[in-house]
Amino acid sequence: MSYHCPACNKVSHSSLDLARHMIGRGDKVHRDWIYSKGFKYSELLRLQIQSFGGEGFKALSDVLEAETKVED
Amino acid sequence: MIKDFEYLAPKTLKDALTLLDKYKDEDHKVIAGGQSLLVLMRQGLVAPQYLIDIKGISELSYIKSDAKEGLKIGALTTHRAVEKSPVMKNGYSVLSEMEKRLASVQTRNWGTIGGNICHGDPAGDPAPVLIALNATLKVAGLKAERTVPAEDFTLDYFETALEPGELLVEIQVPSPRPRTGTAYSKFNIIESDMATVSAAVSVTLKSDNKTCDDVRIVLGAAAPTPRRAKKAEAVLRGKEVTDSLLKEAGNVASTEAEPLSDIAASAEYRQELVKVMVARIGREALARAKKA
Amino acid sequence: MSKYSVIGTRVHRVDGVEKVTGTAKYTFDMVLPNMLYGKILRSPHPHAKILSIDTSKAEKLIGVKAVVTGKDTIGKKQGIWRRFPELCDEEILCREKVRYIGDAVAAVAAIDEDTAEEALDLIEVDYEPLPAVFNPMEAITEEAPQIHEGVELNININRHLEWGNVDDAWKDCDHIIEEQYVCSSQAHVCMETHDALASFDHNGKLTIWTSTQAAYYIQVLAADMLGIREGDVRCINPYTGGGFGSKFELDSAQFCAALLSQKIRRPVKIVLNREEEFTATKRRTPMYYFVKLGAKKDGTMLAKEVRVITEGGAYTAMGATALYLTGFFSSFPYKYPNYRYDGYRAYTNTAPTSAMRGFGAPQSTFVGESMIDNLAEDLGIDPIEIRRKNGMTPNYVVPGQAWIQSCGLHECLDAIEKHVKERGKLPPNRGIGVSAYGFMSGGIFNWFDTPYAFSSAIVRINIDGKVDLFTGANEIGQGSNTTLSMICAEALGVKLDDIRIHSADTGICPPDLGAWGSRETLMNGNAVKRAAEDAKNQLIEFAAAKMGINIVYDMDIKDGWIHLVDRPERGVSYYDIVKDAIRGKDGEAIIGRGHYTPHRKGMISPAYSFGVQAAEVEVDPETGRYKLVNVTTAHESGTVINPVGIEGQLEGAIMMAGGYGFCEDQPMDEGKILNPSIADYKLIRALDMPETEILEIDTYEPEGPFGAKEAGEGLTNPTAGAIGNAVYKAAGVRIRHLPITPEKVFRALEAKKKQEK
């Protein structure tokens, strides 16, 4: 199972990892994709910094789980 | 950058007063030790056309005391000379203690007690102590001399009662009455720093050595000027001074303080500190009065 | 008896006599013929567009010789993280926009300082103030103004570190705590402010004398920013009045002096005044910490999750490293099987935050050591015991990050435990707090992108046996000239007095990454040792030939005597052999070369030192005022090369780190630092300094020269945490916001009283 970044095609092993990658990169391409899913990037980021357990990542990873999974 | 100025260095009081009179309508400043003034001049905030340097007037540097007249300190006496003077042991040791905590040795070696008072900084150390000691300041002009009670000398932040053409020449401290104790301390975070809040308390006991006959409580750095906490004094006057009464006095004094918030402390914290300081220093003054 | 003749002995500093007689020359003291004085005009706005700059009035002032603005530059942005061009974001002389109060916009050279200052007032800058943002939490929102073009949400960089599986590990924890902390800023307050004297000759060659921690960086960065070749720049670092992390980036004094000199071909000297030093040089990074920590009932820590956002200020500077190191050192000095760190650095319209002694680790140690005490209390375990249970041990591998070879943490814990017991039962309102720490001995990652070795040295032996040691290491007060001379003398078998050291002059010394990250002793020490050994081997060859030894013996030099290792009485005088060797080589001087670049030592550093500190405080419960009574430190730094130097580093660190915990801060209002003077910036003075005790623990670091490792910065890490823990023990209140001021303690005591009611 692998997850391909919809913005730059980087391959991750879990949707959570991919979410971390996307929020972490945070450049325009990645952010635009995040915005297109109805998230507010800075809100995800704030959540990510201030909450434990990676709430910001988790919110995004749910979408990634559904949309970017590739069966190997 | 210090701007150029014309430098005048009178060697006698008379010459100084003559010069001051001559230049009183001009843009001038008087410098003694200059430990505060030069900082402002270097920042370009003060740029007088004439600078009258009175540091060299040796006749204004003296400490005298006798039982009747009390203590007399020339305005140009250095802090260090006051601190080290054996005369202070005759009932004025609080002055020596205060001086010991004023800035650094180097500053005390050069800076003068009169210069400090004339700077009018509400956080200055000498003023609260002198007010507690009921001191009087002798001010001279070319034509006349007058005296101003120490407590009326500072009018506002860095503003004093000196009129143009006048110089502070002498600090007069009356001989302490029997059974009088005076103490001073300041609260700060770095030992030699300026006061966050300071307090001076002078207590005179009645012959029973318990009841407060008179008291002066002075707050420093807690208002635009050093200020007597008169309501707090009233709490103690005529009563037997106990710990709980001192605490009450502290609480009352705190309501008389009007501190500001700044980077060193908030106004609220300063008010809390006033409570503690007044009670503590009052206790020390009381203990001294009992022994005096 | 020690096996060493020089190492470990109490010697006078090699720069000592010059410093106590006032003859040591600093950049501050230098004067050249025909020299001009420069001053820099700085932005009064935290964020503004520069619409125009009119320098004509200033240029007409009598005595003014040159005025430069951003238009006189080649328009390049600079940065010290050269491997990542997007992180090179600082213009020094701003062309279009200023980003903090203190950003440089113009510079003047005149016949004296007063004239230059007067000229600054005549420069007319038309600004269009822009909305500004000061808090990193606000800077990363969509509503915040953008500080750097193309950097949306002002996120400068982010860092992620992870090993194990934190999410799974929480399930196995019996107890989990979550806390938030705020770490404040701090100013370096070097006694010598930033200064530089730059002199271009008419051939286009530049010499810069400057107070710096890394002459080589200044050479490279200045060349880059001026559009000339590195080889045309010679940077000389005379004696330097302190650095503490503030002096290894190209600063406005160096750049503006060079630019002015380039324009008029006269030497130009710029000395920042104290106010500029506070407002327009870099500072310690304020950090907002969110931490979760979990353990088993017995105190075994299973997982830690750390989230940090740092206040970056206007530019990247070395902030990228601070962000990384605070994440790495948040795991120190414990063995967390599961660990996760996410750090973000946000641009703000404040003075840039960068390197300062400890480099992110004082923050992480304050937070980590406060929390471990809280955890221990919740679990009912002794604070030293819980540290012992989890502490690092020799040959520990931080997964995917670092390989720790020597480690004396447990011996340090034992020593501090003994100390605490000896203090016995304390009077009321007193408490002892303990804090453990570790630090690196120089960094590994080549962010500067240098093709040179990290450290190198050249040893030249003169005909009379005297030795010239050339090193790029920068003596900034920490004592590297003394330590490296000692290493050289020991390795060559000569007296300390035989060494004459030449350091930090890029014209004659080999390149070196400079004095930061506690790298000089280990990295330069290795290079010097190798260079000395190279020279020594050349001498030994001659000695062997001269002695006519017919079998191969191991030979060595000690105390000026070249001898057989097994039969020390058989040998020849070093001084005699030097002459013969040089004659024998057709008069070619004996030159030894050595270099060091760490290999295969993980991501961070080739070695780590450790320690434990106990701070004792006495709290006045009525005011919250507390006094630092005693600070005792058990410390291990491998073989001690220079014992006097280590004492100085340790006690000095307590002054600086105690200040970070106790009183030092840079409060701001709309981006303006409110205490830019030594009168208003509170720091520890002689009367405030606690008594200090040092318990030196023996270790040997295989990677270090003669077994040595760092002893400079790590000591800055523990003190704030130790003070916080001591205040908690003494008064029962936990302060999570540095510095731990009396007012904060007072408020916490009031809140506690209310709660108890």
Added chain:
Amino acid sequence: MKHELKFTLNGQPYEIYIKPKTLLVEVLRDELGFTGTKRGCSSSSCGACTVMLNGASVKSCSILALQANGAEVVTVEGLAKGAELHPLQKAFLDHGAFQCGFCTAGMLMSARGLFEENATPDVMTIKEAIDGNICRCTGYNSIVRALTAVSKGEYKEES
């Protein structure tokens, strides 16, 4: 207009003409080239500019040079006698009482002022004497140890 300044520096008489705004530290460093005395803050807060004036330590950044007219000034350069170091200097060397050295001249002059007054000061008195001097490197305790050794008579001036 320039004014005449006559004073004694490290035992030598000097007579120079200066602008009245010139500070004592500027005369020492810039006019006369005695750069041992440093400036760290220019607001009489750091003590790096400490010199002796008529036997007492003062901060030369906060004194107009003309105020030193007729005075005797001693700077760090006046401590050693030729190659022979002053006891304070020897004690500083032995105890590692300095690192970067920028505060050292001021420290030494504060110490000199102390010992002029009191040949055997205790630790508290020593700390008070150097409290006006900031040292960002040493943490002061090594300086206190050096001065304590002098106070105990471990360093004597060779006559």
Added chain:
Amino acid sequence: MLLEGKFTLKAPIKEVWDFLLQPGTLVSCIPGAERMEAVDDKTWEGTIKQKVGPISVKLNFTQSFTEADPPKHLKAVGRGSAAGGAGTFSQETTVDLSEIGQGETEVSYTSNVSLVGRLATFGERIMRAKVKSVGEEFTSNLQKKLKEQLG
């Protein structure tokens, strides 16, 4: 540094508003104000002299009204500089008027004053004290004048 407060006046809101918008009003209420002239209907220029102990400062400043919703709301932004380059200052003031009864008006204001340059760095403590006292004096003068004229 933020100054804020409110007070009530026995005068109709319209009169208070008109009074506030006369340059002469401010000259007479700002301690040390020497001059205040309208450059156009949105901008005023003026000079203020202030003294803190030994320091005397002359500030030249420009005040412009950025929001005006007569007779209720007014926002003004001011910037100025001290003669001799001792520093600059800026301030942003919002004044809100509301009618709280028959012929009675409540005035509430917030003013954010920011000083930069040497003036500001000479002891934050002193300048803060000064700004506060000037602010207090100004509002008390203003109330007095308003009462004299309208009350």
